[in-house]
Amino acid sequence: MALTGRIALVTGGAQGIGRAISEALLREGAKVALVDSNPEVARECRGRLEEAFGVGSSLFFECDVTDWAKLQEVFRKTVKHFGHLDIAINNAGINNEKDWQKTINVNLTSLIKGTYLALEHMSRENGKDGGVIINVSSMAAFMHSPHMPVYTATKYGVLGFTKAMAEASAVGNFGVRINVLCPAYVDTPLLQTIDEEDKMGRYFKYKEELRQSMHTYGILDPSLIADGMMMIIKDGSLNGAVMKITASKGIHFQNDEPMSA
Ligand SMILES: NC(=O)c1ccc[n+]([C@@H]2O[C@H](COP(=O)([O-])OP(=O)(O)OC[C@H]3O[C@@H](n4cnc5c(N)ncnc54)[C@H](O)[C@@H]3O)[C@@H](O)[C@H]2O)c1
Numbered sequence: 001m002a003l004t005g006r007i008a009l010v011t012g013g014a015q016g017i018g019r020a021i022s023e024a025l026l027r028e029g030a031k032v033a034l035v036d037s038n039p040e041v042a043r044e045c046r047g048r049l050e051e052a053f054g055v056g057s058s059l060f061f062e063c064d065v066t067d068w069a070k071l072q073e074v075f076r077k078t079v080k081h082f083g084h085l086d087i088a089i090n091n092a093g094i095n096n097e098k099d100w101q102k103t104i105n106v107n108l109t110s111l112i113k114g115t116y117l118a119l120e121h122m123s124r125e126n127g128k129d130g131g132v133i134i135n136v137s138s139m140a141a142f143m144h145s146p147h148m149p150v151y152t153a154t155k156y157g158v159l160g161f162t163k164a165m166a167e168a169s170a171v172g173n174f175g176v177r178i179n180v181l182c183p184a185y186v187d188t189p190l191l192q193t194i195d196e197e198d199k200m201g202r203y204f205k206y207k208e209e210l211r212q213s214m215h216t217y218g219i220l221d222p223s224l225i226a227d228g229m230m231m232i233i234k235d236g237s238l239n240g241a242v243m244k245i246t247a248s249k250g251i252h253f254q255n256d257e258p259m260s261a
């Protein structure tokens with residue numbers, strides 16, 4: 001997929017991994033709608049992106065992805081403003097084991113809603129031209145860590161939902177490629193939540209073990225995650241792919257054993 005003139009929507013786009021992919025897309029000539037609930041980081045990000053890529057190449061929406069009506073409106077306004085939608089990146093995510101229901105709402109329920117909204121605006125079923133969706137999971141979907149069980153559950157959920165949706169898209173001829181990305185630890189403000197008792201809840205006592213795990217597995221630069229996303233966006237053969245990004249193996253894919261009867 002060539003990116004000049006392509007239209008992307010990125011949730012959690014103003015910081016961390018979301019910001020890195022938004023910048024990568026803008027660098028290659030795409031236009032990007034950034035959706036974020038944090039007005040301060042969004043303001044700073046907006047200033048930087050408009051300075052670097054010009055006013056008009058990005059659009060900012062202050063929106064909490066758990067607000068269904070607002071999220072619907074954001075997709076609608078993006079399509080109205082730019083004309084159509086080609087790429088949706090459901091990236092917004094939190095680590096909050098204390099308010100674990102919020103973690104499920106943000107990381108899983110809203111990602112499912114974001115996927116359905118993206119399909120509404122991209123699927124051939126609705127007379128649209130197709131596109132690509134990337135859902136952000138984590139290497140936590142392959143590990144069993146005592147440090148963040150609900151976060152882990154949401155990331156397993158994202159993995160399963162996305163693989164099933166990719167098959168639904170293939171079977172239903174949606175023309176939309178749906179893939180999932182699973183990074184290991186990435187150098188973003190999310191990692192600082194290990195020092196916050198009101199986020200770690202009863203698992204706060206494990207924070208040094210978690211820090212040790214980061215030390216063992218390494219911490220990646222967000223630009224590497226953006227590279228992986230660009231690979232998925234550009235490779236038209238990828239649907240249902242599970243991309244892992246780790247310090248030891250870099251960008252690579254999970255290959256599942258075919259299930260025997
Ligand atoms: N950083 C890591 O080590 C790591 C590793 C694997 C996967 N991930 C996943 O990558 C994604 C991005 O994480 P990050 O590390 O860039 O985090 P981050 O905290 O640096 O950035 C997340 C962005 O999402 C926004 N956001 C949070 N809740 C939101 C909501 N309800 N509605 C709208 N926007 C919201 C935040 O304001 C922020 O700008 C998450 O899904 C996370 O689980 C992160």
Ligand SMILES: CCCCC[C@H](O)CC\C=C/C=C/C=C/[C@@H](O)[C@@H](O)CCCC(=O)O
Nearest residue numbers: 095138139140184185191194217246247249
């Ligand atoms: C404050 C907590 C925020 C959590 C952020 C992340 O989502 C958590 C990422 C979790 C685990 C990372 C593990 C990395 C492992 C690899 O380096 C590797 O050893 C695994 C090998 C498997 C493979 O590459 O296929």
